[in-house]
Amino acid sequence: MSLLDDASLIVTPNGYKASKLYSVKPTSGLGDMDVVRATTATRVNSSNLIESVAINVPRLDYTGGGCPSILVEPARTNRVLRSEEFDNASWTKTNTTITANSSTSPDGTSTADILVENSTSNVVFGVNALSRPSGLTLTTTYSVSFFAKKITRDFCYFNDFNGFQTPIVKVFFNLQTGLVGNTSAGVLNPKMENYGNGWYRCSFQFVATSAAGTQIDYRIASATTDNVLTYTGVIGQQAIAIWGAQFETGANATSYIPTTTATVTRNADVISKTGISSLIGQTEGTVFVDFNNQLLSSTLLCLNKNSTNSIFLTTSSSGSLSGRVYANSVSYSTSFSGYTTLNQEIKMCLKYGSFGTKLFINGELKSTNSTPIVFTASLSSINLNDDIVLNGNATIRNNSSIIFTTALTDAQCISLTTV
Numbered sequence: 259m260s261l262l263d264d265a266s267l268i269v270t271p272n273g274y275k276a277s278k279l280y281s282v283k284p285t286s287g288l289g290d291m292d293v294v295r296a297t298t299a300t301r302v303n304s305s306n307l308i309e310s311v312a313i314n315v316p317r318l319d320y321t322g323g324g325c326p327s328i329l330v331e332p333a334r335t336n337r338v339l340r341s342e343e344f345d346n347a348s349w350t351k352t353n354t355t356i357t358a359n360s361s362t363s364p365d366g367t368s369t370a371d372i373l374v375e376n377s378t379s380n381v382v383f384g385v386n387a388l389s390r391p392s393g394l395t396l397t398t399t400y401s402v403s404f405f406a407k408k409i410t411r412d413f414c415y416f417n418d419f420n421g422f423q424t425p426i427v428k429v430f431f432n433l434q435t436g437l438v439g440n441t442s443a444g445v446l447n448p449k450m451e452n453y454g455n456g457w458y459r460c461s462f463q464f465v466a467t468s469a470a471g472t473q474i475d476y477r478i479a480s481a482t483t484d485n486v487l488t489y490t491g492v493i494g495q496q497a498i499a500i501w502g503a504q505f506e507t508g509a510n511a512t513s514y515i516p517t518t519t520a521t522v523t524r525n526a527d528v529i530s531k532t533g534i535s536s537l538i539g540q541t542e543g544t545v546f547v548d549f550n551n552q553l554l555s556s557t558l559l560c561l562n563k564n565s566t567n568s569i570f571l572t573t574s575s576s577g578s579l580s581g582r583v584y585a586n587s588v589s590y591s592t593s594f595s596g597y598t599t600l601n602q603e604i605k606m607c608l609k610y611g612s613f614g615t616k617l618f619i620n621g622e623l624k625s626t627n628s629t630p631i632v633f634t635a636s637l638s639s640i641n642l643n644d645d646i647v648l649n650g651n652a653t654i655r656n657n658s659s660i661i662f663t664t665a666l667t668d669a670q671c672i673s674l675t676t677v
Contacts, residue, residue, distance in 0.1 A: 261670055266537040267640070267661040271326040277314045279328070279529060289537060291316075291642070294528040300513045301329055306454050308365040308502075308514055316529065317513075319655060321451075327550060327655035328529070329513065330643040335523040336515035337391045338476060338503045343518070344371040350388040353491060361499040364405055364453045370501040372409060373480055375491035386417075386479030391505045394466045394473060399446075403461035403511035404478055405453065407499040408433035413481040414460065414498050415439075420475050424468035430484050431460040433498065440485035447510075459502075461511035476505055512653050527643075530563075535638040537661055542611030542631075544662040545581075546674055547571050550603055550655040558606075559659050560641045565589075567633045571608060573597070579624075581608030581617045586634040592617040594624035603657070605675040609665040616668070621676035623668060 262268060267289045273280040274293070281289030293316045301317040303309050304326070311317055319329035340348040342363070345356040354373045363370035373387065394400065406414045412434040418427040429448050430439030436458055438448045448462035466472075480497035482489045502514050515524050538561055547559045551573060562568035570582040580593035592615045597604060606619045614628040640661070643654040666674065 261666075261674060262660070264662060264664070264666075265660050266663045267534070268658065269328075269642070269656075269660075270658045271318045271328050271656075274316045274318065276312060279316045284537070288534060289531065291529050291531050291640075294530075295525050297523065297525040299331075299524050299527070300515070302453075305366075308453075310516075317527065319513075321655070325657070327657050328642065329653070330527045330529060330656055331512050331524070331653045332508070333523060333526040334506045334508055334512045334515065335521050336504045336506055336517050337393075337521050338389050338505045339517055339519065339521070340389075341503045341515075341517040342369050342371070342501055344373075344387045344478075344500060344503075348389060352386050352388065354386065354497070356387065357496070361407065361501075362455065363501045364455075364457050364459075370405075370407070370499045372499050373478075373497045375480075375495045375497055376493055386477050387500070388478075389476040389503065390473055391476055392473035394471055396466050396468075396471055398507060399463055399465050399509045400474075401461065401463045401504075401506050401508050401511045402427075402476070403459055403502075403504045403514075404500060405457050405459050405502040406431065406433055406478070407456045407458070409496040409498055411480040411482055411497040413439065413484060414500075415479050415481055415487075416460070416462070417477045417479060417487070418475045419477060422468070422474050423464065423466065423471050427464050427474065429460075429462050430481065431458065432484065433458060457499075457501075459511070463509055463511075474505075476503065478503070510653055529642040530640060532639040534640065535636045537663070538637045538640075539610075539661075539663040539665070540633060540637060542609075542665040544607055544609040544664070544666045544671065545569055545571060546605070546607035546658075546660040546662075548603070548605045548657040548659075550601060550657070551597070556654055557641075557643060558654060558656075559643070561661075562637045562639055563641055567635045567637060569608065569610065569637065571606060579604070579606055579617070579619055581606075581610075581615055581625075583608075583610055583615055583631055585631050590615060590627050590629050590631065592625035592627045594619060603677055605677055607666075607671050607675055609671060611665045613665070616671070618668075618671040618675045621672050623672070 317329040345358040361370035428442040
């Protein structure tokens with residue numbers, strides 16, 4: 259008999275329709291999750307193409323290939339206009355012309371643009387297109403992302419040439435190898451994600467720090483060598499293809515949000531279920547989540563969205579994974595640090611009861627709190643990656659969430675969390 263036979267609730271990337279994500283167990287419908295997101299949003303489908311899904315439809319995302327995950331994200335706004343139209347006057351071109359809609363983009367359509375060189379002299383600051391998002395707030399973290407593909411030039415880079423940020427934000431990306439090149443001080447978490455067919459999503463974060471930092475040059479340029487801003491161009495030579503520029507407030511690049519004449523906001527994914535007290539252990543139990551962490555500091559799962567009687571599985575900015583229990587408004591926490599590597603699969607579970615709490619991560623018992631847990635009100639709801647409680651604001655790729663109404667044995671928890 260499988261350990262999962264004893265589970266009261268199992269939620270995986272499975273059957274769905276608008277406003278509903280079906281639970282694997284129970285099959286009665288009691289555990290089916292309600293899905294709310296009052297805007298369209300994008301995902302990567304099973305063909306590895308970016309596509310838009312309708313309002314309130316859960317996003318089963320295949321980023322990285324293999325089995326899908328439930329993509330759950332906070333609300334974000336793309337502040338770059340004409341995110342796919344670099345030929346538009348919203349983008350200032352230097353040493354380049356734009357050949358519009360001339361390459362197949364990461365969504366499978368012919369909407370990608372190509373930067374074409376138009377100077378035989380020493381090209382100053384590459385062949386580039388420039389936008390200028392404004393209204394930045396000092397000390398706030400912002401995320402930059404765009405898609406780029408090599409045509410003839412091996413490198414592309416982002417550069418705030420006018421120095422609206424101090425230090426100047428600059429980062430190189432190697433489109434031949436898929437590796438991040440030289441970065442300036444202040445660039446955070448630069449990375450390249452392979453989207454196939456030569457496309458990479460290039461991204462990084464920075465904190466607005468200077469007195470002039472209320473705007474930034476959003477400059478995408480081509481280059482021939484790492485950390486070299488100039489090269490001799492060839493008239494008519496196609497340098498790089500670009501698509502999907504995004505600039506958002508937040509400490510990670512979220513799923514692509516296309517824009518035209520105005521900024522566009524994607525609402526948060528709210529995946530929850532109320533009235534399920536019979537599926538949650540009221541005196542003892544076990545809560546499990548299997549996820550890929552896209553950013554530290556988030557609520558992965560919570561039972562009862564309050565600080566009186568509730569259970570949370572969370573991550574923190576320091577790389578700590580925690581099981582936090584509120585019983586009669588008193589907080590009891592078990593946590594373990596050291597999970598600072600992003601985009602890795604993590605399996606964690608928390609068991610609770612009269613013995614206290616125990617936290618298991620990737621096949622090991624990591625933390626114990628021996629204070630007995632006694633709830634004074636019923637636990638009756640579940641939320642996946644709630645972005646209100648505990649200030650969770652990250653992207654989470656949820657592979658599965660499972661609840662048991664009993665406290666599993668240590669051996670069973672180790673087995674359940676082994677990757």
